[in-house]
Amino acid sequence: MRKLIVGVISGIFLTASVAQAHFVLLKPNTDILEEGKRIVCLKTWFTHPMEGGPNMDYHIIDSGVVINGKKYKLKWKEELIPALKGSKKKVPLYKTRFKIRRPGVYQFYVDPEPYFEPAEQKFIKQIAKVYVEAFGMEDGWDQPIGLKAEIVPLTRPFGIWEGNTFRGRVFINGKPAANIDVEVEYYNKRGVKVPADPFITQVVKTDENGYFEYTIPWAGWWGFSALGDGGKLRYKDGKEYPVELDAVLWIKAYPKPRGVK
Template sequence: MSSHVPPSHRRWPAKTLAALTIGAFGWIAPAAAHFQELIPTPPLVNQNTGATVTLDMTFTHPMDHGPVMDMGAPKRFGVLVDGQTTSLMDRLESISVEGKAAYQASVPLKGPGDHIFFLEPAPYWEPAEGVMIVHYTKVVVDAFAADEGWDAMVGFPVEIQPLTRPYGLYTGNLFSGVVTRDGKPVPFATVEVEYRSNGLIEAPDEIFITQTLKADANGTFHYAMPQAGWWSFAALLEGPEPMANPQGDMVPVEQGALIWVNTQDMPQPSTN
């Protein structure tokens, strides 16, 4: 059972200890959730958008729009189309976002199809939580209304398989997915959800920033997205083996299965 305990649950004792240590000086806000961004522009490709997609890769807290954290060189970056996987490592460009290392890539699409872009970032050391973080991230870009292949699996150690087509969604639609480890469903996995607000939305309270839900006994979860834009679904699982941090100490690993989903407001009926 310990292999399925999300690292977010392991963080609580550290927070509690910190609160007991310096609680006399005031209340301590909970740590914001980390999410690996993999955001395509445009979110869909058609005859009006052109066939080139630019993908922005930033490690940050999307609802708060920061702080941005330094990314190391990605381990894998590619695209899965019609069952064929292509490495895009040669298209990665190092950029700076708010003074921190991030990455970007421009990718021309060769034809219709559901393009599943995927990223395995370098492990990130988070000393405040005592874990190495690896967020296996993907996003699906449909080209020319292909509407086929969006549920294909990249083959990450941990991965979310969408049950709902993860594009062409209206605000308020229900997104469903299955949390998997090594291709098998993870019962009762914890899934964190955040909206990419670009700092334009202020949550009424800290507890609203990261929405939290649990998958059922079959690893399946559901969430209705109340705002147009980009939503991240992150199933956080404890890695099977510890990893060395930059100081050489063996520490736990947070393996995140992430998928980004875009919604748009439904057009209003014509009054003519």
């Protein structure tokens, strides 16, 4: 969230907070598990990935991992991280480890409580998903797992090069989500600088059947958040506010191999 000057009345600057894209970050330590390794470690928190913060309050209601239509629960360990670098306000980050027993495509997801965003006067609920392929068995990545908000990939969501085009289809409440915004951000661990604010969040739209695509410019973890409509919810002030119900997906792009252009 940042301040923007929205108007000047007799020399007084009126400012409003303009929120950059919120993202539930759900990141495994790898997108591909090779023979000999068994443990996948995952982290999740609610942040602004390109800017490195602020981090927001975040509570998981439901989470799991789905393989071949079977679901396993995940148990998370909570840690507290500063909302902003150096700030006293702390928010949760969750970690878990999952033991892989057989080959296949594992779809990990988290479904958090709606978060009230004062700057936007609405709730935000982001259901996030990420894939791990284990031991060379690649089937099943194109299957939805029945989330209330879900991006179903048309591009295999692991083993992706930078420069690849990612295609997905958005479903909100089971229906293809037509003509909605899909926000795209890079998980900016390296402190990459942008030339101007619009570069922080890239935006593409779904078509009339809920399909979108985005070409990944450089290597790293990239998040897609399709902004859906989740009806209304009552806040503690007694008033009803709209709920933005977002489908989030994280994928990893690998750098081009040495010696190619």
